[in-house]
Amino acid sequence: MRVDRSFMVLLAAAAVVVVTSSAGLWQLDRARQKQDLHDAMTARQAMAPLDSGALPCRADDWAAQQHRPARLQGRWLHEHTVYLDNRVMAGRAGFVVLTPLMLDDSGDCEADVVLVQRGWVPRDPRDRTLVPDVTPSDETVTVDVRLAAAPSRLLELGSPASGPQGALRQNVDVNALALEWGLDLRPGSVQQLADESPRPAQAVALQRHWWQPSADVGKHQAYAAQWFAMATIVAALYAWFHWWRPWRAALS
Numbered sequence: 558m559r560v561d562r563s564f565m566v567l568l569a570a571a572a573v574v575v576v577t578s579s580a581g582l583w584q585l586d587r588a589r590q591k592q593d594l595h596d597a598m599t600a601r602q603a604m605a606p607l608d609s610g611a612l613p614c615r616a617d618d619w620a621a622q623q624h625r626p627a628r629l630q631g632r633w634l635h636e637h638t639v640y641l642d643n644r645v646m647a648g649r650a651g652f653v654v655l656t657p658l659m660l661d662d663s664g665d666c667e668a669d670v671v672l673v674q675r676g677w678v679p680r681d682p683r684d685r686t687l688v689p690d691v692t693p694s695d696e697t698v699t700v701d702v703r704l705a706a707a708p709s710r711l712l713e714l715g716s717p718a719s720g721p722q723g724a725l726r727q728n729v730d731v732n733a734l735a736l737e738w739g740l741d742l743r744p745g746s747v748q749q750l751a752d753e754s755p756r757p758a759q760a761v762a763l764q765r766h767w768w769q770p771s772a773d774v775g776k777h778q779a780y781a782a783q784w785f786a787m788a789t790i791v792a793a794l795y796a797w798f799h800w801w802r803p804w805r806a807a808l809s
Contacts, residue, residue, distance in 0.1 A: 570791055591774055592774050606701070609664070614668060632698070633658055633698065638654065638656045641729065654674075654675045655672055655674055657670045668741035705748045
């Protein structure tokens with residue numbers, strides 16, 4: 558059976574309009590999801606700081622509280638300080654310094670240590686394996702932080718080494734660190750927002766321009782506009798060539 562050519566053109570135009578319109582709606586939904594997530598994170602950042610005893614114990618609770626501020630008291634375990642290599646801040650390569658903090662109050666949680674992303678330091682231009690001395694105080698300190706995920710992982714060639722490692726590392730895993738150090742670590746980590754009190758007399762200043770989440774909804778809205786424009790153009794062209802132009806020709 559021979560299929561009418563005009564019917565095939567109609568099906569093709571309808572398919573393009575449906576697909577492009579669906580893509581535009583999907584982009585708008587992504588924009589809404591990102592805006593909702595950004596609003597939730599902004600609301601958490603404005604909440605009252607948690608204290609040491611109120612830090613979440615479970616990974617899912619920790620994720621639900623990400624970006625919320627906290628004011629912790631405890632003692633640095635500086636013998637376990639780790640330097641994450643190849644970390645970029647303000648366009649420069651360097652190290653993110655990690656030090657566990659023994660909390661003075663663990664609340665109802667068995668884990669009494671939290672991994673702190675203390676800040677960033679530049680790498681020595683002459684010796685990339687030379688790590689700066691950022692040994693914190695041995696005193697009990699008060700640290701303003703915000704809850705964060707575990708430090709992001711970078712591409713690592715080969716299999717990660719097992720067992721004890723040096724202070725300079727490419728990536729870390731919180732569970733592996735807990736086993737290596739023999740400590741009970743909370744899930745995730747926290748990012749230090751300012752120097753602790755009392756302020757340490759360290760030779761190298763730590764920078765803390767931490768990444769901030771962005772709603773970035775404009776990009777999705779622009780993509781949605783492009784998809785809807787494409788759907789409109791296809792529908793308009795079909796209407797012009799198959800309805801409007803034949804109708805005008807019939808009148809003339």
